[in-house]
Amino acid sequence: MMAKHKIYTMSFASVYPHYVTKAEKKERTKTEVDQIIRWLTGYSQDQLDEQLKKQTDFESFFREAPQMNRSRSLIKGVVCGVRVEDVEEPVMREIRYLDKLIDELAKGKAMDKILRK
Numbered sequence: 001m002m003a004k005h006k007i008y009t010m011s012f013a014s015v016y017p018h019y020v021t022k023a024e025k026k027e028r029t030k031t032e033v034d035q036i037i038r039w040l041t042g043y044s045q046d047q048l049d050e051q052l053k054k055q056t057d058f059e060s061f062f063r064e065a066p067q068m069n070r071s072r073s074l075i076k077g078v079v080c081g082v083r084v085e086d087v088e089e090p091v092m093r094e095i096r097y098l099d100k101l102i103d104e105l106a107k108g109k110a111m112d113k114i115l116r117k
Contacts, residue, residue, distance in 0.1 A: 008059040008091060013052040019102045026106040036101045039115050040094075042067030062094040071116040072097050079103060 007015075019037075020030045037048055042065055051061055062068075072094075076085050079099040087093040104114045 004059070005092065007095060009057050011055040012058050012061040013055050015058075016052055019098075022102060022106050026108065028105050028108075032105055032111060033102065035111065036105060036114060037098065040069055040072060040098055040101065041065035042069065058095060059091050062091050065094075068094070074116045075100050 016033075019033050023029065023033050034045060034048060037043065038045065041048075041062070043051065044066075047066065051064075056064070073085075075097045077083070077100055079096050082096060084093065084096040084100050087096050101114055105111075
């Protein structure tokens with residue numbers, strides 16, 4: 001059996017500020033980052049804040065998500081040289097989906113398009 005990727009055991013809260021910084025460098029907001037995370041995972045803002053406070057690891061963050069958005073399968077494209085729709089491992093695919101959504105935000109894409117409306 002292969003060892004888990006190191007990101008699985010990293011605290012979501014340790015990476016979250018990087019998502020916000022990436023967005024803010026491109027004139028987007030923390031509120032938009034939170035909206036994307038809530039859309040993807042089904043966490044309420046209070047639940048998201050609690051996950052950040054608890055320093056929940058990435059694997060638990062996604063496995064415990066209240067309701068992963070069914071439209072997330074519409075997320076396509078390349079992140080870190082990997083085509084997100086081709087990632088087979090479920091947790092890694094969720095992480096890549098989030099990475100792709102944050103990339104789209106930072107590239108100036110409209111929220112309606114990011115949220116696949």
